[in-house]
Amino acid sequence: MLELSAQDWQAIQLTLKLCLYTTVILLLIATPLAWWLAQSQGKWRTAIQALVALPLVLPPTVLGFYLLLLLGPHGAVGGTLERLGMQHLAFSFTGILIGSVIYSLPFAVQPLLESFRRMGQRPLEVAASLGANKLDQLFSVVLPLCRGGFIVAATLTFAHTLGEFGVILMLGGSIPGETQVLSVLIYDHTEAMNYSQAHQLSLGLLIAAFVVLFIVYGLNRRFERGTA
Amino acid sequence: MTVPGTQHLNNQATTSSWWQRLSWTSSAKPNTQTRRTAPASKEPKALTVALQLQRGAFRLQLNDSLPLQGVTALFGRSGCGKTTLLRAIAGLDRHPNATVAFGEHNWQQGRHFVLVHQRRIGMVFQESSLLPHLSVQQNLLYGFNRLGKDCERRLVPEQVIALLELEPLLHQQPEQLSGGQRQRIALGRALLRQPQLLLLDEPLASLDQQSRNDILPYLQRIASQSGIPMILVSHQLDDVVKLADQLVLMQDGCIHSQGPLQQQLLQPELAASGALSLLHAKSLGSKDHLLQLRIGQQQLQLPAPKHSQPSYRLRIQARDVALSSKPITDSSVSNQLQVRITGFHPAPHPAETLVQLQLEGQPLQALLTQQSVQRLGLQIGQLVYAQVKAVALD
Numbered sequence: 001m002l003e004l005s006a007q008d009w010q011a012i013q014l015t016l017k018l019c020l021y022t023t024v025i026l027l028l029i030a031t032p033l034a035w036w037l038a039q040s041q042g043k044w045r046t047a048i049q050a051l052v053a054l055p056l057v058l059p060p061t062v063l064g065f066y067l068l069l070l071l072g073p074h075g076a077v078g079g080t081l082e083r084l085g086m087q088h089l090a091f092s093f094t095g096i097l098i099g100s101v102i103y104s105l106p107f108a109v110q111p112l113l114e115s116f117r118r119m120g121q122r123p124l125e126v127a128a129s130l131g132a133n134k135l136d137q138l139f140s141v142v143l144p145l146c147r148g149g150f151i152v153a154a155t156l157t158f159a160h161t162l163g164e165f166g167v168i169l170m171l172g173g174s175i176p177g178e179t180q181v182l183s184v185l186i187y188d189h190t191e192a193m194n195y196s197q198a199h200q201l202s203l204g205l206l207i208a209a210f211v212v213l214f215i216v217y218g219l220n221r222r223f224e225r226g227t228a
Numbered sequence: 229m230t231v232p233g234t235q236h237l238n239n240q241a242t243t244s245s246w247w248q249r250l251s252w253t254s255s256a257k258p259n260t261q262t263r264r265t266a267p268a269s270k271e272p273k274a275l276t277v278a279l280q281l282q283r284g285a286f287r288l289q290l291n292d293s294l295p296l297q298g299v300t301a302l303f304g305r306s307g308c309g310k311t312t313l314l315r316a317i318a319g320l321d322r323h324p325n326a327t328v329a330f331g332e333h334n335w336q337q338g339r340h341f342v343l344v345h346q347r348r349i350g351m352v353f354q355e356s357s358l359l360p361h362l363s364v365q366q367n368l369l370y371g372f373n374r375l376g377k378d379c380e381r382r383l384v385p386e387q388v389i390a391l392l393e394l395e396p397l398l399h400q401q402p403e404q405l406s407g408g409q410r411q412r413i414a415l416g417r418a419l420l421r422q423p424q425l426l427l428l429d430e431p432l433a434s435l436d437q438q439s440r441n442d443i444l445p446y447l448q449r450i451a452s453q454s455g456i457p458m459i460l461v462s463h464q465l466d467d468v469v470k471l472a473d474q475l476v477l478m479q480d481g482c483i484h485s486q487g488p489l490q491q492q493l494l495q496p497e498l499a500a501s502g503a504l505s506l507l508h509a510k511s512l513g514s515k516d517h518l519l520q521l522r523i524g525q526q527q528l529q530l531p532a533p534k535h536s537q538p539s540y541r542l543r544i545q546a547r548d549v550a551l552s553s554k555p556i557t558d559s560s561v562s563n564q565l566q567v568r569i570t571g572f573h574p575a576p577h578p579a580e581t582l583v584q585l586q587l588e589g590q591p592l593q594a595l596l597t598q599q600s601v602q603r604l605g606l607q608i609g610q611l612v613y614a615q616v617k618a619v620a621l622d
Binding site: 122123125126127128129130131132133136140141144145 | 318320343344345349350351353357359360361370371374375417418421
């Protein structure tokens with residue numbers, strides 16, 4: 001019954017690659033950002049928090065549009081790259097990767113911020129009074145105590161990137177092997193009236209998304225009980 | 229007015245309960261009993277703190293030097309700035325323009341700031357602060373495992389485990405322990421950091437009375453045996469008088485007064501929560517289950533505790549001291565001491581007076597009604613007889 005074409009397989013592969021890269025990069029960016037948000041009380045905090053949450057409310061097309069301008073051949077980033085003898089980033093994998101990172105930022109920051117707040121300052125003060133420096137505190141206290149937050153952040157980012165469509169279509173178009181991810185391919189199949197192929201991929205994506213979320217909520221419950 | 233006999237019994241019950249406890253648990257090591265045999269102490273190190281801060285209506289203003297030897301209690305009402313001061317000493321909070329120095333270590337001055345993990349302090353927090361993801365044993369060794377290679381290890385885990393009797397707790401998870409047991413682990417963990425200064429932030433405040441009584445003897449042992457100066461933040465005078473050698477009285481963000489506990493107990497500010505006196509006495513041994521104690525040229529006797537010490541601290545509530553102008557012979561009160569009146573202080577209740585007395589060079593207080601003072605015609609400089617109805621031993 002399952003008859004996936006080479007194009008379908010390529011899209012699946014590309015989607016998984018995009019999700020994986022986005023997740024890894026976002027964890028590296030979101031951890032210090034969430035940490036700073038949990039600690040700081042200054043006036044900048046509110047502004048940064050609003051900025052981080054922006055992708056939650058903006059239509060993906062708006063985000064994609066501005067990224068297209070920015071990363072395209074005439075944009076500040078894309079133009080500079082061109083002048084340096086490199087390629088601009090519109091309609092490229094790197095481009096949609098940048099888009100995904102920005103688009104999924106709140107999904108990584110929020111769970112981390114939550115778990116940092118739940119942990120509080122005390123465990124860190126204890127560790128510091130016992131001779132642990134900042135890096136030591138990160139590995140011996142923060143990571144184990146906020147493990148649940150990291151797992152939820154990673155899974156949500158992965159799942160959210162899986163369902164990304166608007167930003168990619170605006171910024172990347174639909175280039176097989178480069179920017180044609182599953183959601184875009186399903187759109188293409190539907191446009192071309194290939195309903196059975198669209199159906200196969202859609203159903204697969206639906207099941208995958210459910211499984212991922214099921215795991216997240218399961219872990220969330222377990223860690224809430226474990227660290228309470 | 230309490231019936232003298234029952235008062236005596238009550239006090240005796242509480243004192244003997246922890247004595248018994250010590251005797252059950254530490255029978256293998258009778259030497260751990262010797263309390264107040266001052267550890268081979270060097271010159272007391274001074275802690276210098278200059279700190280100013282304004283937080284809403286609260287203002288903290290300090291510029292003091294505290295000689296630290298034995299246990300120094302930071303005592304005062306909640307919100308007087310005790311914990312703020314302790315956190316500044318530890319380096320947990322960095323206040324601009326503050327100065328903190330301990331002995332030859334300059335911890336904070338101008339832009340110079342030594343981070344918490346580089347100050348050799350041991351800290352015990354108010355509530356349970358065991359790291360929940362680590363076992364009890366891992367918690368205990370957290371600081372010890374992070375000591376520098378060239379750091380002198382004066383206390384090894386075996387010693388601390390024996391001192392605080394932690395052996396049965398080691399293989400449990402923190403959440404299985406009672407509040408008192410957790411604080412004991414936290415105390416052991418702080419000691420294994422080989423601190424030069426031990427900071428205790430209301431370590432007993434979150435515990436019930438039973439757990440408090442359980443942990444106090446351990447704190448007393450640490451104070452007498454480790455030789456590490458301790459700062460104890462507390463708003464419970466009961467705990468302070470059992471542990472402290474020095475008392476720093478804080479009021480409204482300032483240090484009101486500081487000095488040896490015995491002298492500080494005469495401060496009228498402390499009388500509000502029940503005036504009491506502290507006497508140092510030497511033991512002459514026991515006879516017929518009665519402990520004979522000597523203060524200067526005078527003697528008194530008390531039911532003997534299970535374990536003997538060369539010297540004791542006696543806590544005497546001012547309301548348990550009666551005065552007479554002549555020695556009384558036909559009374560059940562057996563402890564009668566000759567004292568000299570040195571002054572009269574107002575008592576919290578308008579009908580009462582706190583009579584200040586001198587016993588062989590040590591201060592003693594008696595709480596009498598104004599009427600009694602007038603009836604007996606008591607005057608400063610007069611020699612009178614103090615009948616002591618109840619004594620608690622430390």
